Amino acid sequence: MSDITPRVFSGVQPTGNLHLGNYLGAIRKFVALQESHDCIYCVVDLHSITAQLVHEDLPGQTRSITAAFLAAGIDPKRHIVFNQSRVSAHAELAWIFNCVARIGWMNRMTQFKDKAGKDRENASLGLLAYPSLMAADILAYRATHVPVGDDQKQHLELTRDIAAKFNNDFAQKIAEAGLSTPIPMGEGQTVEGYFPMTEPLIEGPATRVMSLKDGSKKMSKSDPSDLSRINLTDDADAIARKVKKAKTDPDALPSEVAGLAGRPEADNLVGIFAALAERSKAEVLTDFGGRAFSEFKPALADLAVQVLSPITGEMRRLLDDPGHIDAVLKDGGERAGAIAAKTMADVKQIVGFLG
Ligand code: TYM
Numbered sequence: 001m002s003d004i005t006p007r008v009f010s011g012v013q014p015t016g017n018l019h020l021g022n023y024l025g026a027i028r029k030f031v032a033l034q035e036s037h038d039c040i041y042c043v044v045d046l047h048s049i050t051a052q053l054v055h056e057d058l059p060g061q062t063r064s065i066t067a068a069f070l071a072a073g074i075d076p077k078r079h080i081v082f083n084q085s086r087v088s089a090h091a092e093l094a095w096i097f098n099c100v101a102r103i104g105w106m107n108r109m110t111q112f113k114d115k116a117g118k119d120r121e122n123a124s125l126g127l128l129a130y131p132s133l134m135a136a137d138i139l140a141y142r143a144t145h146v147p148v149g150d151d152q153k154q155h156l157e158l159t160r161d162i163a164a165k166f167n168n169d170f171a172q173k174i175a176e177a178g179l180s181t182p183i184p185m186g187e188g189q190t191v192e193g194y195f196p197m198t199e200p201l202i203e204g205p206a207t208r209v210m211s212l213k214d215g216s217k218k219m220s221k222s223d224p225s226d227l228s229r230i231n232l233t234d235d236a237d238a239i240a241r242k243v244k245k246a247k248t249d250p251d252a253l254p255s256e257v258a259g260l261a262g263r264p265e266a267d268n269l270v271g272i273f274a275a276l277a278e279r280s281k282a283e284v285l286t287d288f289g290g291r292a293f294s295e296f297k298p299a300l301a302d303l304a305v306q307v308l309s310p311i312t313g314e315m316r317r318l319l320d321d322p323g324h325i326d327a328v329l330k331d332g333g334e335r336a337g338a339i340a341a342k343t344m345a346d347v348k349q350i351v352g353f354l355g
Helices: 020-033 058-072 089-100 103-107 110-116 125-139 150-169 171-176 236-245 264-277 281-288 293-319 322-351
Strands: 007-012 038-043 080-083 145-147 181-186 189-193 199-201
Touching: 007 020, 007 125, 020 038, 020 058, 020 145, 020 264, 020 293, 038 058, 038 322, 058 080, 058 293, 058 322, 080 322, 089 125, 089 150, 089 322, 103 125, 110 125, 110 150, 125 150, 145 150, 150 171, 150 189, 150 199, 171 189, 171 322, 236 293, 264 281, 264 293, 281 293, 293 322
Parallel strands: 007 038, 007 145, 038 080, 145 199
Antiparallel strands: 181 189
8 A cells, every 4th residue: 555645736937037927826826735735846947948948047047936935935844845856756757657648648738839839840859748747746746736827737637647547557566566545536436546636726816817918818927028927026116017008998897797708808907906815806896896997907006016025025035045045945855855756666666667
């Protein structure tokens, strides 16, 4: 028997500036889950070289994401914060998963299609195998819950497919090694296996924060227009300017959520307000229904500054002491490595690798 304990894992890439979407869709949930679960939060530097190989300042980007985790309230003593490349199990397990997963599965990933664009032949092999490394991140810790934004949903479905195929293909070997355990499959069903069926945690009003310039595009680190996003490093003036310039329509805000249908920009700004205020969209519209954007936008900017400025200030303070950040990552890497080493030893035994 090899019991699976409830555990949270999630990761953020050290590419570009962290924005409000990353905060509301992911990092704020990371903070909340610390009360109920053992959590492992990872700066996924191995993933960051899949789309762009050479970065101007990868160490600085890694420290900056770590500072954002800590400034938002993640406690690296009670939980684990580290950067992915420190723990070699991620790359080792990803290799095995590359042999479990099928090329067809990878070709169907919408993020691969988006990132590779028209010239797929010229994308790195790493970009194609990206979801297999992501499955390895999660399953190296046999994590049961993964908080993410909506854009990661398909990758998490693939993680479950990889776990299920591994459990199925190696069923006999897992049993022979004495490593079989009941895996909950939903609706009270269980099967015997080694890896859990990880559950995505994608909920709340901000699972998909959209661009401030185009309500049909997601807010993204890679959008060439800085006006499209609120960065965690923006000061109060920048936030106010970006909210003021955010695209809207000419109508006043509706009084009910149904009135947001067909108004993507209005829906997005109300969703952002709701998430920042930790209220529902309906409650926000009770207060602002019938009011013009010229009244709503300053209230939204004030709220964003109120929520983000303590985090921005603390990030700056932490980044003044890179030695402390590096010590956090080193300690986290050692503790993560110890958990992942046990999984790798099991997996090597199951697959039949000596040593
Ligand atoms: P990344 O670095 O692109 O984004 C980090 C987190 O932010 C969420 N997110 C958003 N949420 C709401 N609205 C948005 N506009 C928005 N943009 C980004 C993402 O969903 C994510 O939760 N592949 C992952 C990193 C990763 C990972 C993992 C995540 C690697 N291994 C294992 C979970 C588990 C990524 O590129 O996230």
